[in-house]
Structures are given as C-alpha cells and as structure tokens.
Amino acid sequence: MKIIISFSLFFLSLTLVQSENDDEAAVQKVVETFFDGFHKQDSIIMKGVVGDNVLLQTTGRNKEGKTMFRTxxxxxxxxxxxxxxDSIQFQEKLTSWSIQVDxxxxxxxVGYExxxxxxxxxxxxxxxxxVNFDGDWKIIYLIDTRGKAGCLED
Structure with a gap:
C-alpha cells in the first residue's frame, strides 16, 4: 500500500512540475510574440497578447540623475x-529570463539591450x-527600466 501511495505522489508531483513548465513556456511565448510584433512593426500581433486596459510604465534616471517615472x-x-x-533599424535583444507562475x-x-x-x-x-484568461495568457501590465550603466558587461 505504501508503494502505491509513493508512486501516486511521485506521479502527481511530476504532473504538477510539467504543468508549471508548460505555463512558464506559455508565458515566455507571450513575451516572444509581443516582441515579434514589435520588430515586425505589427500592432495586431502585439494586441493579440495584450489584455484590455493594460498599464504601461517606464522608469529610469534623467540626464541630471533624477528618477523619472511615466505612464x-x-x-x-x-x-x-x-x-x-523603414530607414530606421531597431532591435530589442532579450538577454535574460526569470518567469514565475502561480x-x-x-x-x-526579462533583461534586454x-x-x-x-x-x-x-x-x-x-x-x-x-493573467491567464481561461487558457490564454495576456499581458496586463508592463514596466521597464532604461539606462546605460551596467550594460554590455562581460
């Protein structure tokens, strides 16, 4: 009986880990899709992964070193x-990932250059x-930092 319970718990934990990995992959795919639209200059692609009433903010330091924050x-x-x-080329290179799901x-x-x-x-x-709206992850809030300090360091 103990063996059956142990196996059941083991398989349940594998299922939960797989579910978390699937969610993390889905969240990463949303960000990648957002930037695919960004780089293609296609707002329809971007809108496909953004929820209603999304909040967009940025923060950093201005030339005087004061914190700026805007919505x-x-x-x-x-x-x-x-x-x-078309004469302007731009790229946001995604450099690091940390994804948490509950x-x-x-x-x-997501780090970027x-x-x-x-x-x-x-x-x-x-x-x-x-937020996962019935199976679809949607961006509801995006805030970014911007600066040159600490960039491109090996």
Missing part, C-alpha cells in the same frame, strides 16, 4: 512602433505581469 497609453506604443520609418498570474522579468541602426542605445529590464 503611457498602450495605443501610443502601438502607433510609435508602427510609425517608425495559478492564473505570472511575471516575466536596445539597438538603434546597429548602435547600442540602452539596456534594462522589462517586467511583464500576466
């Missing part, structure tokens, strides 16, 4: 990305908060 409407991000001329909520802490016309511009962290 923007997601529509402004969409229109600015779509409006970038039931219907997830956080993806931003490159403009082949030149390094800045780096930081994107923090995505997501």
């Amino acid at each position: 923007e409407k997601i529509e402004k991000l969409y229109s600015s990305i779509v409006g970038i001329p 039931r219907t909520m997830a956080n993806a802490w 931003f490159w403009l016309n082949g030149e390094f511009s800045h780096c930081g962290i994107n923090s995505f908060q997501m």
Whole structure:
C-alpha cells in the first residue's frame, strides 16, 4: 500500500512540475510574440497578447540623475512602433529570463539591450505581469527600466 501511495505522489508531483513548465513556456511565448510584433512593426500581433486596459510604465534616471517615472497609453506604443520609418533599424535583444507562475498570474522579468541602426542605445529590464484568461495568457501590465550603466558587461 505504501508503494502505491509513493508512486501516486511521485506521479502527481511530476504532473504538477510539467504543468508549471508548460505555463512558464506559455508565458515566455507571450513575451516572444509581443516582441515579434514589435520588430515586425505589427500592432495586431502585439494586441493579440495584450489584455484590455493594460498599464504601461517606464522608469529610469534623467540626464541630471533624477528618477523619472511615466505612464503611457498602450495605443501610443502601438502607433510609435508602427510609425517608425523603414530607414530606421531597431532591435530589442532579450538577454535574460526569470518567469514565475502561480495559478492564473505570472511575471516575466526579462533583461534586454536596445539597438538603434546597429548602435547600442540602452539596456534594462522589462517586467511583464500576466493573467491567464481561461487558457490564454495576456499581458496586463508592463514596466521597464532604461539606462546605460551596467550594460554590455562581460
């Protein structure tokens, strides 16, 4: 009887670990899809992984070293990305991942470097908060940091 219980618990724990891994992979896929749309300048792709009433914020230091913090409407991000001329090349390279999931909520802490016309511009962290709406992970909150300090270090 103890063997049956032990095997049952073992297989249950494997199922839970697999479920967590599946959720983490799904969360990462949402972020990758968001940036696929970003790089293709396709707001429809981006909107496909963003929930209603998403909150978009950024923080960093200005030239005087003071903390700046601002909130923007997601529509402004969409229109600015779509409006970038073909003569400008940009890439947000995702450099690190930390994903946490609990039931219907997830956080993806994603390091990045931003490159403009082949030149390094800045780096930081994107923090995505997501909710699983009946099987679909959607971004409901995005905040990022921006700066040059500590970037491109080996």
